Amino acid sequence: MMEFFNDYRKLYSSALGLFLLLTVLVAILPAFDNQNNNGPLPNAVALQGEALEGKAIYVSNGCVACHTQQVRNLEMDRVWGARPSIAADYADINRMDLWRNTATLMGTERTGPDLANVGSRQPSATWNLLHLYQPRAVVEESIMPAYPWLFKEKEVVEEGDVEVVVPDRFRVGVNGKIVATDEALKLVAYLQSLKQVELPGTMPAPNFLYKQEKKEAAALATGAGETEGLDGAALYTANCQSCHQANGEGLKGAFPPLKGSSVVLDDNPELYVEVIMNGYDAHPEYASMPAVGTNSKLTAAEVTAIMNHERTNWGNKARLVTEEEVQKIMDYLKQTTKQ
Amino acid sequence: MNVAHPIKPRLRKLSKLLSGLLLTAFCFVATGVTAQTETTPTKEGLMSMPGILITITLLLIPISGALLLLVVKVWALLKHLRTKKHAVEASRYAEYLQTLSEEQLSVLHTHKKNQEYRLKGGELTGPFAPEDTRGLLSRVNHKANIRFIAAKRKSLERPAVDPQLSRLILWLLGTATFWLLFGTSIGQYLGIKFVAPDIDHQSWLSFGRLRPVHTNAVFWGWSSLAMLGLGYYVVPRVSNVRLHSLKAGWWTLILINAAVMLGSLALMAGINNGGGEYREYVWPIQLLFGIGLIITLYNFIRTVSKRKTKEIYVSNWYIVAAVMFAIVISIVAYVPSYQSGLGETIIQGYYMHQGVGMWFMLFTLGLVYYYLPQQLNKPIYSYSLGILAFWSQIFFYTVIGTHHFVFSAIPWSLQTVAIVGSAGMAIPVIAGTTNFIMTFRGAWHKVAGSYTLPFFIVGIIFYFTGSLQGTAEAFRSTNLIWHFTDFTVAHSHLTMYGIIAFFLWGGIYAIVPRITRQEPPQVTVGIHFWMAFIGMMFYTIPLMWGGTLRGLMWIEGLPFIESVVLMAPFWLWRAIGGTLMWVSHFIFAYNMYRMIKPRKIININNTAIGILDRDGYELVDIVNKEKPAV
Structure with a gap:
C-alpha cells in the first residue's frame, strides 16, 4: 500500500480524483439539477427597469453582509414572510453581466432584518428614503450605515425631484433641501419589488417547522376570542413603530402622530381599522400609509391588540375595542374590497 | 525524515479510540439529524440538545485545565499535612534516643563521622591555584541577574538555507504581515462601526463594502501568503532537494499580492462579484490568484518528483493536495454554467467551506506536521494517524458545504448530507489532535523553554474545540438558534484565527530566526502571544453568548429591533477584544522587523583585528624586524 503512495503521481491523482468525484456529486450535479428543474412561479414578475438597476446598487454596497433574503421554513421566520421561501423564488435570478456572478443574495448573517418580503412589509417610499439617508432618524436603535451619498443638497426643489424631509438633528451642516438621487430612487424601487409571490392555488405552501406549541395551546385553552396572550406593545414595535415612533408622536413632515389623533381616539373604530388594513392617504403633508394590516396578514386579534395599545398609551385614553368588533369591520372591509 | 513506526499496542489503542469515536459520531447523527420533532427549543429544553451539550463540553476544556491546577494545589496541602505527621514521629524518635547508654551513643557518633566524610577537592x-591556559574559568558570571522573564531557548542554527530561497520566503512572510495589519485594521474599524455607526459617511468606507475587504485581505493576503511562505521552506526541505524553480515562487508572490491589492480597491469602489462570501473579487482579479496557485502547484510537484527520499513525507501530502484543491474550488466557483437560481447558492456553500477546509486547514496541517516535530526535536507520533486524518478530511469535509444554508430552499436531502458530513468531521479532527498531543508526550518540559510551542498548543486546542464547534453548529436543533447570529462570526474567528493564525505564527517564529540568524526579542513575542490569545477570548465568548440570546429572542418572536439593542454590550466587548488582537499584530510586525532587518553587530575582537590588518603592516613589520634581530 505504501509503495502505491510513494509514487507522487498516484498519490496526488488519487487524492484529486476523490475530491473531484465528491465535488461533482455534492456541488456540481445538485447545482445543475436545481438550475434546470426549477422555474419561476406563474404570478412572478421579472425584475426589470429601475428595480433591476437598484439591485446592482444593493449588490455593490454589500447590503448582503447584514441582510438575508430567505424566509426559512421555521416558525421564527414567519415574521419575515407569509410562507417559507422555495426554490422557485430564486429560479429567475441569473448572472448579472460578464463581470459579475448570479446574486441570489440569500445571505448568511441577519445583523439587520430579512428583506425577502420587505416590499410588502414596508413599501413606503418616504420611509425608505429617509431610512437610507439616516436610519436613526426613523429607528433610534438602528446600527445600519447611513447612505447620505445617495442624496444631494439643493437650494430649490425642482419638478420631478423627490425631497426627503429630515428631522433637524440629523441635518447638521445641511442648509438646502435634501433630494434623492436616481440611485437612491432605484434602490428603493428594488426594495419595493421584494415581495413574496403568491403560490398558485394548486400548490401547497411548505410548513413552518418548530412551532411554538405553548402559545397555541394557551390560545386554545382560553378560547379563540381572547387577546390576552398577545403583546400589543411588541406588535406595535414590530409593525408600526418605525414610522409612528416609540413615543407615538411620528415624525414632522413624514409620519403623523398617533398621540391625540382623532382617528385613533374615535369611539367608532371603523375608519381606524380601515386605515390599518388598507392604508391611508388623506393628508398631503404626510406620506401615504401602506396597507400594513393586509400586507403583514395581521389577524383580528393582533389588530385589536395594536389598537388597544395605541388607544391607551402616550396620554391617549379611549375605551378598549373588542376582537369581535374588529373582526366584524375586517369582514366588511374584505367584502367591499373584493367587489 | 525519521518516521515513528506504529507498534502493536499503539495500534490497539488507535482502533479503540476510533471505534469509540465512530460510536459517538453516530449517536450525534442519530440525535442531531433526526431531531425534527417540530418543537421549539425553550430555555429549559436546551440541555437536551447535542449541539449545546457539545459546545458546553468544549468550553469545559479550558475550565478543566483550571480544575487540574486546583487538584495540584490540594495535593500540595495534603503533602503538608503528611510532613506534620512525620514531625511528630521524629520527636518521638528523639525521646527514644535520649534513653540510650554512653557506649551505644559513641558507636552512633563514629558512624555519623564516617558517613559525613567528604573529599575537599x-x-x-x-594548595596551588589551577593554571587556566584555555580561559575556561574566566567566563564565570558572578552576578546573575534576577530573572523577571524566563529566558527561552534560542533557536538552533540550521544547515544554511539557500540565500535566494530565504529571500523569497521572507518576502512572502513580509507581505503576509502587511496584509495582516491592513486586513485587521479594517476589521477593527468594522467592529467600531457596530458601536458607532455614524463614525464616517464615506461610500468607500461603508460597512457593506469594507466587510469583504477585511475577510478577503486576511484570507488571501495574510493567511495564504504566510502559508505559502512557510510551505516554500517545507516542500524542498522534506524532499531533501532544492526548490524546482525560484522564479516561479516570485511570480506567485507578485500575482497574489496584486490580486489582494486590486481586489481590495475594487471592493471599496463597489465592484464585486455578487455577494457570495469570499468570492467577492470579480473573476479577472481572482484569476491572478488562481494563476499564482497553478504556478506554485507546478513548482511543488516538480520539487516532490525530484525528491531524494523514498517516501513522500506527510507534510507534502497535505500541502500539495491543498494547492490542487484550492485551484479546483476556484474554478468550480467561477465557472458560470450551473450558477443560475439556487445553483449559485449550492456552489456558494461548497466554495466557502472548501476554501476554509481544503485550502487553509489542509495546508496548515501539512505545515504543522513539519514544524511541530521540528520544534520538539522528535518525530511525529504516528504517521498512520496523519494519513487517516488526510483521507477522512477529504471524504467528510467536501460534503459539508451546504450546512451554511440549513432550513433554506436548498433540497432537504442535500442539507442532511451536509449535517451528517459535519458529524463525520469528528474523525479527522480527533485523529489529528491525538497525533499532535501524543507527539508532545515526553517533551512537555520543552514548552516552558520555547517561545514557539505555546503558539502550537493554542492552535491544537482550537483545532479540536473550534472544529467540533462547527459540528455542533450544523445540527438542525442548534442551527435554529445560532444561524444568522454573531455566533457564526465568533466561530469563524476561533478557527481562522485560533487555529490558522496561531499555527502560522508558530511556524514563522520557528523558521525566520533560523533563516536570518536574528532572534526576535522574547518579551515582545510573549506580549504578542498573550494579547492575541486574551483578545480572541474577549472577542469570541461575548459573541457566542450574545448570539445564543439573540437566537432565543427571535424564537420567542420578540420585535427584531429589541435583539439589536440586546447585542449592544456584546458588540462593545467584541470591539475591546478586537483591539487587543489588533495591537498584538503590530507587535508581531515589530518582531518580524527585528528578525529580518540586518543588524550591524560589532564583534570587538574581529573589528580590532580588522583595524590592525588595514593599517597594521607596521605590526607585521615589527615582528619581522625583531625576528632577524633575535
Missing part, C-alpha cells in the same frame, strides 16, 4: 592539587 584539593587532595590531589595541593
Whole structure:
C-alpha cells in the first residue's frame, strides 16, 4: 500500500480524483439539477427597469453582509414572510453581466432584518428614503450605515425631484433641501419589488417547522376570542413603530402622530381599522400609509391588540375595542374590497 | 525524515479510540439529524440538545485545565499535612534516643563521622591555584541577574538555507504581515462601526463594502501568503532537494499580492462579484490568484518528483493536495454554467467551506506536521494517524458545504448530507489532535523553554474545540438558534484565527530566526502571544453568548429591533477584544522587523583585528624586524 503512495503521481491523482468525484456529486450535479428543474412561479414578475438597476446598487454596497433574503421554513421566520421561501423564488435570478456572478443574495448573517418580503412589509417610499439617508432618524436603535451619498443638497426643489424631509438633528451642516438621487430612487424601487409571490392555488405552501406549541395551546385553552396572550406593545414595535415612533408622536413632515389623533381616539373604530388594513392617504403633508394590516396578514386579534395599545398609551385614553368588533369591520372591509 | 513506526499496542489503542469515536459520531447523527420533532427549543429544553451539550463540553476544556491546577494545589496541602505527621514521629524518635547508654551513643557518633566524610577537592592539587591556559574559568558570571522573564531557548542554527530561497520566503512572510495589519485594521474599524455607526459617511468606507475587504485581505493576503511562505521552506526541505524553480515562487508572490491589492480597491469602489462570501473579487482579479496557485502547484510537484527520499513525507501530502484543491474550488466557483437560481447558492456553500477546509486547514496541517516535530526535536507520533486524518478530511469535509444554508430552499436531502458530513468531521479532527498531543508526550518540559510551542498548543486546542464547534453548529436543533447570529462570526474567528493564525505564527517564529540568524526579542513575542490569545477570548465568548440570546429572542418572536439593542454590550466587548488582537499584530510586525532587518553587530575582537590588518603592516613589520634581530 505504501509503495502505491510513494509514487507522487498516484498519490496526488488519487487524492484529486476523490475530491473531484465528491465535488461533482455534492456541488456540481445538485447545482445543475436545481438550475434546470426549477422555474419561476406563474404570478412572478421579472425584475426589470429601475428595480433591476437598484439591485446592482444593493449588490455593490454589500447590503448582503447584514441582510438575508430567505424566509426559512421555521416558525421564527414567519415574521419575515407569509410562507417559507422555495426554490422557485430564486429560479429567475441569473448572472448579472460578464463581470459579475448570479446574486441570489440569500445571505448568511441577519445583523439587520430579512428583506425577502420587505416590499410588502414596508413599501413606503418616504420611509425608505429617509431610512437610507439616516436610519436613526426613523429607528433610534438602528446600527445600519447611513447612505447620505445617495442624496444631494439643493437650494430649490425642482419638478420631478423627490425631497426627503429630515428631522433637524440629523441635518447638521445641511442648509438646502435634501433630494434623492436616481440611485437612491432605484434602490428603493428594488426594495419595493421584494415581495413574496403568491403560490398558485394548486400548490401547497411548505410548513413552518418548530412551532411554538405553548402559545397555541394557551390560545386554545382560553378560547379563540381572547387577546390576552398577545403583546400589543411588541406588535406595535414590530409593525408600526418605525414610522409612528416609540413615543407615538411620528415624525414632522413624514409620519403623523398617533398621540391625540382623532382617528385613533374615535369611539367608532371603523375608519381606524380601515386605515390599518388598507392604508391611508388623506393628508398631503404626510406620506401615504401602506396597507400594513393586509400586507403583514395581521389577524383580528393582533389588530385589536395594536389598537388597544395605541388607544391607551402616550396620554391617549379611549375605551378598549373588542376582537369581535374588529373582526366584524375586517369582514366588511374584505367584502367591499373584493367587489 | 525519521518516521515513528506504529507498534502493536499503539495500534490497539488507535482502533479503540476510533471505534469509540465512530460510536459517538453516530449517536450525534442519530440525535442531531433526526431531531425534527417540530418543537421549539425553550430555555429549559436546551440541555437536551447535542449541539449545546457539545459546545458546553468544549468550553469545559479550558475550565478543566483550571480544575487540574486546583487538584495540584490540594495535593500540595495534603503533602503538608503528611510532613506534620512525620514531625511528630521524629520527636518521638528523639525521646527514644535520649534513653540510650554512653557506649551505644559513641558507636552512633563514629558512624555519623564516617558517613559525613567528604573529599575537599584539593587532595590531589595541593594548595596551588589551577593554571587556566584555555580561559575556561574566566567566563564565570558572578552576578546573575534576577530573572523577571524566563529566558527561552534560542533557536538552533540550521544547515544554511539557500540565500535566494530565504529571500523569497521572507518576502512572502513580509507581505503576509502587511496584509495582516491592513486586513485587521479594517476589521477593527468594522467592529467600531457596530458601536458607532455614524463614525464616517464615506461610500468607500461603508460597512457593506469594507466587510469583504477585511475577510478577503486576511484570507488571501495574510493567511495564504504566510502559508505559502512557510510551505516554500517545507516542500524542498522534506524532499531533501532544492526548490524546482525560484522564479516561479516570485511570480506567485507578485500575482497574489496584486490580486489582494486590486481586489481590495475594487471592493471599496463597489465592484464585486455578487455577494457570495469570499468570492467577492470579480473573476479577472481572482484569476491572478488562481494563476499564482497553478504556478506554485507546478513548482511543488516538480520539487516532490525530484525528491531524494523514498517516501513522500506527510507534510507534502497535505500541502500539495491543498494547492490542487484550492485551484479546483476556484474554478468550480467561477465557472458560470450551473450558477443560475439556487445553483449559485449550492456552489456558494461548497466554495466557502472548501476554501476554509481544503485550502487553509489542509495546508496548515501539512505545515504543522513539519514544524511541530521540528520544534520538539522528535518525530511525529504516528504517521498512520496523519494519513487517516488526510483521507477522512477529504471524504467528510467536501460534503459539508451546504450546512451554511440549513432550513433554506436548498433540497432537504442535500442539507442532511451536509449535517451528517459535519458529524463525520469528528474523525479527522480527533485523529489529528491525538497525533499532535501524543507527539508532545515526553517533551512537555520543552514548552516552558520555547517561545514557539505555546503558539502550537493554542492552535491544537482550537483545532479540536473550534472544529467540533462547527459540528455542533450544523445540527438542525442548534442551527435554529445560532444561524444568522454573531455566533457564526465568533466561530469563524476561533478557527481562522485560533487555529490558522496561531499555527502560522508558530511556524514563522520557528523558521525566520533560523533563516536570518536574528532572534526576535522574547518579551515582545510573549506580549504578542498573550494579547492575541486574551483578545480572541474577549472577542469570541461575548459573541457566542450574545448570539445564543439573540437566537432565543427571535424564537420567542420578540420585535427584531429589541435583539439589536440586546447585542449592544456584546458588540462593545467584541470591539475591546478586537483591539487587543489588533495591537498584538503590530507587535508581531515589530518582531518580524527585528528578525529580518540586518543588524550591524560589532564583534570587538574581529573589528580590532580588522583595524590592525588595514593599517597594521607596521605590526607585521615589527615582528619581522625583531625576528632577524633575535
